[in-house]
Amino acid sequence: MDRTVRIQLQPNMEQAQALHETLAQFTVAYNHVCASGWQHGEKNGVKLHHATYYETKALCSGLVSDLLIQARVKATETLRSAFTWKAKKEAAYPKKVARAEKQGKPIPVFKPVRCPRSEQCAVRYNIHTYSLNWATQTIRVSTTQGKMSIPFTVPHFSEQYRGCKVATADLLSHNGKWWLHVVVEVPEPTVPQNETVVGIDLGLNRPAVTSQRRFLGSRHWKEIDRRRFRLRRKLQSKGSKSAKRHLKKMSRKQMLFHRDCDHVLSKRIVQHVPPGATIVLENLTNIREGVRHRKGEGQRKLHSWSFAQLYSFIAYKAQEQGIPVERIDPRHTSQTCSQCGYQARNNRRSQSVFHCRSCGYQLHADLNAAYNIRDKFCLAQDGRSVLSGSPSDGLSSQASA
Template structure:
């Protein structure tokens, strides 16, 4: 399995200038490849190479040829994504363009010496040896084989995001299956009756939204600078929350277990009907894909498996008798079946329904295509009320 660690570089003033110029020329190469590929409707990396490689090399002769090729690969990825989005007639898609495209290095353009904590990079000024420091959380990955690396600059500091290959853990698969219901008010509710996350996160999101709306009304230069800082602060806050929830989910189950989650792909398109403006805003800013990615890589380290199940109608169906009706869910948190008067927290009821869907599919996620060979163990059923 692969992990990415962030190494902070410690360049000299001369090396910092070379890093800045390399980043600038790499960004220019990316934009040239993207422009030529967009105008000729080409996103295939090989075809883009024959179309634009020599033109880009002539425009940027100081840039390393291998870095030029990685800029082409990045441009091809961006073009494929843009062409896919352009197929949706409701979207307005423009040509991919970057102001700061991180240079991507491979085994031919960089080499790391873990003992001396130095890295040898190909820059416009030639090969340079730069010292770096390893953060405490990443020391367990030091010494493993490296794959690629991206060079980034943030507030005058340079970082190298290095991908290392780590051997998978040898953990005996468990028969335990835990279902996780993801939501906006409660970030995660497991079928083992655990409500994960913190309520204060929602309040902080509300305060940040009010502050952002007030700054947008001012429309001054200082307000725009503050908005830029606030946007980054909010993204970091959401990332931290997703890390906390994903860690709680993975640590709440034993090693080697199967974690069943909801497949929330295209959920913004699937949800219809009138919804409050605040709910719409929170739905469109929900980072469920990032949370799922964190759950998957954390579960992989513990020998677990993550599969996806279609969540439609799981909030409206009674997990006791199977009756499905929209009126079963009286409020956001209250569920009461109109047929059998079964009462339960709505998110917990949805988690039990996901268990039933997963069992009905024979332990295979038809959406993600991930098979599970372990026997299925259902979650405990609560006692019905009334």
């Protein structure tokens, strides 16, 4: 399995200048390939290479051929994503127009997807353009001034990856500091698998509830978000230059805060699952398209919910412990009784209370959903579908039994 180690470089003045020039020329090559591919509607890497290689070589004479190729590879990846997003937006716009006309609202303005462009594209290195020595803590990288040996430091939380085999690496600069994100290869853990299955219900009010009856996450996280939202609203209404600078700083702080919360939550989830067990989550892809929230706190929370990032954190932390992570269809997990299997929308009396209309079973709604997620996966392993049929199929009771 692959892991990314973020190491800090310690270049001198001359080396820092060479790194700046390398980063600038790599960005020029990347933007040139993106512009050419966007203009001609081309996303094939081989065709882009033949069409742009000699032009980028003339524009960025200081870069070795391998770095020019890596710039083209990164541009190709970006173009494929941009073309996919463009087609998706163009296909969705007529539906938005039809919905607005049906509701008597003004027709939304179409915002086209623009050509990808980067102000500072991270330089991608491979085994031909850099080498890393863990013993001496130096790295030798290709620059516009030739190859240079630069010392680096490893953070304490990444010491476990010291000495691992390295793959690619990305060079970037932030706030005057130079960082190298090195991809290392870590051996898979040998953990015997067992039949334990832990269902986890992720939500906005309760960040995570497990079928082990654990309610994870801190309540003060929501209050911090509310406080920052009130401050952001005041700054936006003010509109001064200092307010805009403050908003820019707040945006980064908010992103880092949410990332830290997801790291803490994913770590707690994995810590409470025995090695070799299976974690089951709901597949929340496209959840924002299927949910209709009125403007307000509910809509704001839904669109700022980083569930995809949380899933990726859980997946890689669980992989290190030998815990597989699976996803299931989330339909009806909140409406079905985990005791008798009766399905009805009004089973959920409130956000936190689940009270079955059929058998009278009552418990916390998110805990009931976690039970259903676990049971649904167990029955799917046996080849039976569950929680997606008629409201009274009673299949969930088989898993509870």
